[in-house]
Amino acid sequence: MSSRSFRFWSLGGSGEVGVNSLLYQFGETLLPVDAGIVFANANDYGIECLHADYQSFFQKHKPKSWLITHAHEDHIGAVAAMMEGAIAAGVEVPVIYAPLLAAELIRLKVMEDTRYPNAHKFVGKVRNVDLNEWFDVDGIEVRFIEGRHSTLQSCAIAFKWADGAKEMSLLHSSDFKIDSEEYEDGVRGLEIYDVFDGKRPDFLAVDSTNSERSGKTVSEKEIIPNLKNLMEKQEGRIFVSLFSSNVYRVSSLIKLSKDLGRSVALAGRSLLNVHRIAVENSFYGSNCRDISGAQILPQDEIVRSPKHKQLIICTGSQGERRSVLARLAMGTHSNFKIDEGDAVILSSKTIPGNEKAVSWLVNSLLREGAKVYWGSYAVLQAGGPIHGSGHARREEIADLLSMLKPKNIIPVHGELRQLRSCAELSQQVMQSQGWVSNVHLCENLSRLDFVESADGWELESRSLLEYEGRMLRFDNFVAHSLDPFLRDRKHSAKAGIVSMTLDSVGRVQVKFCGLIPERAADSEAMAESLEEQIIEWAQSRYKKLQKENVFQKMDRSKSEKDLADDLSRFVRRIVGARPVTICHLVGL
Secondary structure, three states: OOOOEEEEEEEEOEEEOOOOEEEEEEOOEEEEEOOOOEEOOOOOOOOOEEEOOHHHHHHHOOOOEEEOOOOOHHHHOOHHHHHHHHHHHOOOOOEEEEOHHHHHHHHHHHHHOOOOOOHHHHHHHEEEOOOOOEEEEOOEEEEEEEOEOOOOOOEEEEEEEOOOOOOEEEEEOOOOEOEEEEEOOEEEOHHHHOOOOOOOOOEEEEEOOOOOOOOOOOOHHHHHHHHHHHHHOOOOOEEEEOOOOOHHHHHHHHHHHHHOOOEEEEEOHHHHHHHHHHHHOOOEOOOEOOOOOOOEOOHHHHOOOOHHHEEEEEOOOOOOOOOHHHHHHHOOOOOOOOOOOOEEEEOOOOOOOOHHHHHHHHHHHHHHOOEEEOHHHHHHHHOOOOOOOOOOOHHHHHHHHHHHOOOEEEEEOEEHHHHHHHHHHHHHHHHHHOOOOEEOOOOOOEEEEEEEEOOEEEEEEEEEOOOOOOEEEOOOOEEEOOOHHHHHHHHHHHHOEEEEEEEOOOOEEEEEEOOOOOOOOOHHHHHHHHHHHHHHHHHHHHHHHHHOOHHHOOOOHHHHHHHHHHHHHHHHHHHOOOOEEEEEEEOO
């Protein structure tokens, strides 16, 4: 590349929600931003989440540094995977720059996640950044701008690149909202983004998540009185579930517990980790509400208090199968059991894709006897919203555009419809105010190449990139999305499994599952009939295998595969579906 060319592309987060991992290349200097995941839904064959294939990335690119904007899983959840990818590709693990809260959570994840067994050796690569100050990263001036979002220390990142010529400037908004309310750490309005000495930035990469929604986002300060209204009405135990990284709301709930005369307990590993980090780094009282005087008890102690004196802040608002709320809904939690009159408040939104899981959760909690407040019903009962998005709506995005008047706009973070909505909004703002900018839509698999000209930066080309799938994270291991084993999982989930063993004297053993409904009235007879037909079929093949001298061959894998294919077709004629089949030929 020319020393005065600039590239933008994405490993994730452009054209989808989650998996955020954007790449900015200034000449030869590549600065990736974020390494996130997206959680899979409950029916995705045991997949917990997905992230980019970082090993393939590092085989082609060798960035020295990696920037992290904030502590949400869709921005930090794959950092350990990124480090492991660099190790597997044989390149140096990048230095990771992050705000304090995100850095602490990254260190914890890297040290604990056994699915990436080598990453912990490089935990020292994670560096805390000083917020709102310029510093050098690989020859590029970088500034982390602390803004407002639904977690603490969520930062936009400003870039300045001089390289001995005219300075190029870029603002990556990350996830943001504009909130005029004053918090414990002050007001963070539009003025915080005016970091280029009043000049129009060359590029703005802007959060598009809520670009389809009119007006402004609800302030966090508006939510707390509504939560108090709802909680004051409850006579039994109260469970409030929220995203564990929302430290400000956690502090507000802890403070409310004191005001309402309740003790409070925290339930959920991620929530306890974030709370510990907040205490150790004095976030309470400086960045968010002062919780001094509140009675915070361990779970096994708070259950001894009268129920009308208990408040449990917990995880699980998305219906995650191992979360606190899910175990409450199933009656399997070790410390808590839902009793008639208990209240469950979901102070959260439903992430797209989790609708079925959340619906199951709400209905199951209702069956256990709880009063459940969520969505529009919670708003009705509380007199206003009990959750607010961390993403700017149209009016806030328009205000940011109007102030900065960027010369080039790249919508990021969202599905294509959201990116396109942001692009259309940008055009409307320009037309109404009489300034000109170029708007560039860019999904994953596309790369934008810009070159400097006398008038600024011009799009030279748009190219398609070859990304070979994603990495899939399961409970105890990681696999590539193109691995054939996933196809077998899907196949077996749809049509069942048959295992057959045939030895050299014609004896047959058969096992199968997922082919016959166990609760069917004649299931036992159906199973016996199927087993007899498979044994009869196998014995008919036995003479042919003997004739071909299969049992005396050193390598029988092809014969086993051919036999399995034939068996699968045979079973399909009986049950109507072609199962996964496994055949073993055993010689004496």
